[in-house]
Amino acid sequence: MFAVHLMAFYFTKLKEDQIKKVDRFLYHMRLSDETLLDVVARFQAEMQKGLGKDTNPTASVKMLPTFVRAIPDGSENGEFLSLDLGGSKFRVLKVQVSEEGKRNVQMESQFYPTPNEIIRGNGTELFEYVADCLADFMKTKELMQKKLPLGLTFSFPCKQTKLEEGVLLSWTKKFKARGVQGTDVVSSLTNAMRKHKDLDVDILALVNDTVGTMMTCAYDDPYCEVGVIIGTGTNACYMEDMSNIELVEGDEGRMCINTEWGAFGDDGALEDIRTEFDRELDLGSLNPGKQLFEKMISGLYLGELVRLILLKMAKAGLLFGGEKSSALHIKGKIETRHVAAMEKYKEGLANTREILTDLGLEPSEADCVAVQHVCTIVSFRSANLCAAALAAILTRLRENKKLARLRTTVGMDGTLYKIHPQYPKRLHKVVRKLVPNCDVRFLLSESGSTKGAAMVTAVASRVQAQRKQIDKVLALFRLTREQLVGVRDKMRVELEYGLKRDTHPLATVKMLPTYVCGMPDGTEKGKFLALDLGGTNFRVLLVKIRSGRRSVRMYNKIFAIPLEIMQGTGEELFDHIVQCIADFLDYMGLKGAQLPLGFTFSFPCRQAGIDKGTLIEWTKGFKATDCEGEDVVDMLREAIKRRNEFDLDIVAVVNDTVGTMMTCGYEDRNCEVGLIAGTGSNMCYMEEMRNIELVEGDEGKMCINTEWGGFGDNGCLDDIRTQYDKEVDEGSLNPGKQRYEKMTSGMYLGEIVRQILIDLTKQGLLFRGQISERLRTRGIFETKFLSQIESDRLALLQVRRILQQLGLDSTCEDSIVVKEVCGAVSQRAAELYGAGLAAVVEKRREDQGFEHLKITVGVDGTLYKLHPHFSRILQETVKELAPRCDVTFMLSEDGSGKGAALITAVAKRLQQARREN
Ligand code: BG6
Ligand code: BG6
Ligand code: GLC
């Protein structure tokens, strides 16, 4: 009995002595609570640094956005392939996520070896190997004929700009394949898979193992918002508020951040904690100076740390009687599984003896106790450090949510955490001590990270399907070159039809003679009034032309024309116009002055002379009664008479295209085309008199107002018109009319956009499927808003703000789609304009028998002026479709009022000459 007591006493004493000895030796590895709290604070600062746009480039903890935006909600389903590469084992899996609601996942998997020559060889060969394994798996499981989406768990730091792409920042752990760093691993694997002709796999998601783990656990516990790996390597991810992630546009919701905490300390932040053993281990590693935090914690390194310590202690005569075995000198001889075995509660001591003996040592009882304690200190430090970093993440989550107490779940995985007998307990305890205001549940991911990766892939595949639907709609607006050539050629036919006497009555492009026969020659002079009606603004102008100098002075005032007047009676409209003239004359101090007047009237008029214009029909937003079929000059004269306050000499009525051509022609004599891309769409040009069968005479040229807005009214554009164009047409003031205009001009582009958005919303692809009152409102997307939305300088948040100002409550995702829709619609408009214009300049070139034509086009209109891409696309298209014409575009800065005044001046001069004869 006494002997037993003596033995026990002896052993306790021995144990105490050994522990004290080791404690003393490894004093530096034992971290106090104070130190741990300090590490928490340091890691908090690191996270902040990694998240900041300006600070990220120099941050060692990279805080990588993962583009995983939500945890599973149970609606995921489908069949997926999965690869799990980068942990201690490489696996290929098939994951079946069952029908909605049941949360049932079935997996079949196969492990494949990862020999060193593959993971440290050539990058291309590594990916080929992975593709071979995948092909083998699919053959064994008879999946070859199926097209399955694949989620790739790739457990290395990758910079992602979207879910299905990731540039490897650096290899960590045991991998070091050449030529992969800095390249996108998804495309590398995709390329490698191409070698297998019978493999049809789409990689939809790239996820880090921490993310896979978090998602796996979140599938079972919706509180899970953190994923931690303590395995070969160590790392964590968590859900961060988008508003804190400066590297990704958008501020609503959350996104998972892969912290890559393994690199904590790479900038020297942990030097005071690192020991000589850490430094030695680092020097002998594949990536010296990198992953310093990981090297104090994870499975790949713990055994080696123990070995280095034992070696040093043996050298110092503190162990094995100063004897060192040769095995103890060999790197990697002690592995983490040995550490775990030595720390086992009951068999630990026996295991220790066995392991040391296997290393060729002859340990005493005291040695075994001491070695066991070394293991404890090393693995305890590991758990402490992990706990500190995790505590920082939990604190951040709690603060983000502005909660006094946080209830949360952490998904856990990794062999060290799983096989080490004390590790989980220690970790949990320290975390709870460091963040007493968090109720943390630790949930072990039993099935690895693949289930989670499949969830991410499921969401990605749903998004991809939606994307396809959106692309299908937008594809309707993408015209091929052949289609554009077709439009150009049809336009050419219509131009000829309109000019010919026989075909003119039925022509949809009306080709109206304007009786404007020449360009100003610089001798024009005098003071003129001008009206400019039919564009965005109604203006009254006073234009003073000085002869010889080609200089013009203008004064103008914008007046509103209320909707009820635009769509009231003709008398009301013209009375209103005269009222505005009266106000203007008053304002200019010209009351009673009898000035010649040029009337820019931007609607189709059949002219029998320069001062006669019968309105054929209203277009755009006008619909005043009793005007169609009437001479608008007469209507204006009568209104002036009705007012009986002043008299005006109405000399010319001019379409805005003609006014624009004249304005520009005053400066550039080559200007023989006038183009409007504004509220409406139209073009005029100088045509040979001999081609104009409706007007007598063959000499010289006359300007033709094409009224090309009516192009397509005979159905000749039906092959490219979409359902949305038809809806816009049906909702307009003039259904069936001006079909080309309705596909191209500012008044309608926004409406087309609106129709598409309504349809996408109905399909559940936008605005959460909710069609708001606002979206039902006509005319909300004015040209200026389209132009703003499409501006390249605008960040996503600004686009969203514009949409919000328009009353459309959109997410950032919605904003991206809206911007794309606007882009598709305006691009088509610009291309159609280009095709139309190409037809005209080609006609002019051929008519004059030139090999090459140099011509200037005067342009005006808010679409052309405000839209960020319209003018460029228009010009490029003309170049493409009329390659033998050298077209210069000249923006009309002064509007068409100036041109109208010039035309008036010329007409006045001719009038005078006629009178004098
Ligand atoms: C596995 C996961 O369970 O754990 C892997 O499926 C992960 O994705 C691995 O990389 C991490 O642990 P270890 O110990 O294998 O590196
Ligand atoms: C103006 C012209 O500059 O542009 C008008 O003076 C023309 O005559 C107008 O109608 C066309 O553009 P919008 O965008 O105002 O219809
Ligand atoms: C390494 C990798 C990291 C991974 C971790 C756990 O730290 O860099 O991406 O999550 O190991 O496998």
Ligand code: GLC
């Ligand atoms: C409409 C009018 C046309 C005008 C054009 C641009 O198409 O019918 O006359 O030139 O709009 O304002």
